[in-house]
Amino acid sequence: xxNTDKPSLLVIIRRSPYDSSLARSAxxxxxxxxxxxxxxxxxxxxxxxxxxxxxxxxxxxxxKNIGRLLSSFPLYxxxxxxxxxxxxxxxxxxLEQAPIPVxxxxxxxxxxxxxxxxxxxxx
Amino acid sequence: xxxxxLVLSSPVSGHGSRHAVDFAKAVLARGHTLRRVxxxxxxxxxxxxxxxxxxxxxxxxxxxxxxxxxxxxxLAICITSALRxxxxxxxxxxxHECAAATINPAFIISGLGDLVDACNGVxxxxxxxx
Numbered sequence: 123x124x125n126t127d128k129p130s131l132l133v134i135i136r137r138s139p140y141d142s143s144l145a146r147s148a149x150x151x152x153x154x155x156x157x158x159x160x161x162x163x164x165x166x167x168x169x170x171x172x173x174x175x176x177x178x179x180x181x182x183x184x185x186k187n188i189g190r191l192l193s194s195f196p197l198y199x200x201x202x203x204x205x206x207x208x209x210x211x212x213x214x215x216x217l218e219q220a221p222i223p224v225x226x227x228x229x230x231x232x233x234x235x236x237x238x239x240x241x242x243x244x245x
Numbered sequence: 246x247x248x249x250x251l252v253l254s255s256p257v258s259g260h261g262s263r264h265a266v267d268f269a270k271a272v273l274a275r276g277h278t279l280r281r282v283x284x285x286x287x288x289x290x291x292x293x294x295x296x297x298x299x300x301x302x303x304x305x306x307x308x309x310x311x312x313x314x315x316x317x318x319x320l321a322i323c324i325t326s327a328l329r330x331x332x333x334x335x336x337x338x339x340x341h342e343c344a345a346a347t348i349n350p351a352f353i354i355s356g357l358g359d360l361v362d363a364c365n366g367v368x369x370x371x372x373x374x375x
Contacts, residue, residue, distance in 0.1 A: 129364050136375075144253065144375060147286040147326060154357035160364070241370045243251065245286075 131155060131162035132239040135170040139188035140180060145173065148245035149191050156198035163202040164195070165235060166224070171209040176219035193221040204235060247278045249363035254374025255287035256305045257298075261374035262291055266308040268371065273316055281363040282312075284322040284352070288374060289332045292322050292352035306349060313351040321355040321363075322348065 137145035178189035207226040254261025
């Protein structure tokens with residue numbers, strides 16, 4: 123690509139919601155980028171799919187509720203959210219009940235998605 | 246090529262931080278441009294002016310400071326992460342009523358907007374850690 127083109131970001135989230143501060147940093151980066159009109163998509167991979175569990179309650183953990191943060195994605199204009207179908211099955215996440223609508227992708231489709239973006243931000 | 250780097254690794258855990266600074270040096274040695282190094286999450290600990298490592302362990306910060314001072318590379322740390330990890334400059338220490346500044350002044354406190362800016366107009370954004 124020419125470096126004057128507007129980049130397209132893919133934010134890749136691989137951390138379960140309350141395992142590491144990186145989980146929150148990833149979501150914050152997606153929200154801040156969208157607030158600055160940066161074109162971006164989000165992909166949940168591996169244990170990251172656990173961020174999509176419904177009914178998260180983080181009060182006793184003393185942490186902000188990641189599920190609730192994710193539900194604000196559409197308000198920030200983040201409409202294209204993808205998820206690793208294999209990890210969803212493995213971790214038993216019910217996407218019908220997820221905080222936001224997501225599109226499940228097989229491995230080959232994930233590969234294509236990554237190739238379609240100029241920059242990948244992996245957390 | 247124009248590069249920006251994103252450092253997520255803690256300087257005292259794993260290899261990410263060392264690889265990042267070596268990569269930064271290699272980018273410049275090959276005549277490429279390094280637009281900005283952005284430190285996020287545990288990566289903000291890289292800026293610590295108050296770490297004291299055992300004598301037989303190499304501190305990465307001297308390498309980063311050399312890049313900032315000799316090559317004029319911008320070292321930006323995310324304010325949200327920095328505050329969470331206790332990395333404060335003098336102004337933030339005063340604002341949050343903390344005892345002292347903890348970052349080396351070669352690093353500047355900035356926001357996630359500067360990460361977005363670091364992605365714009367670069368050929369490669371390379372992430373270390375995560």
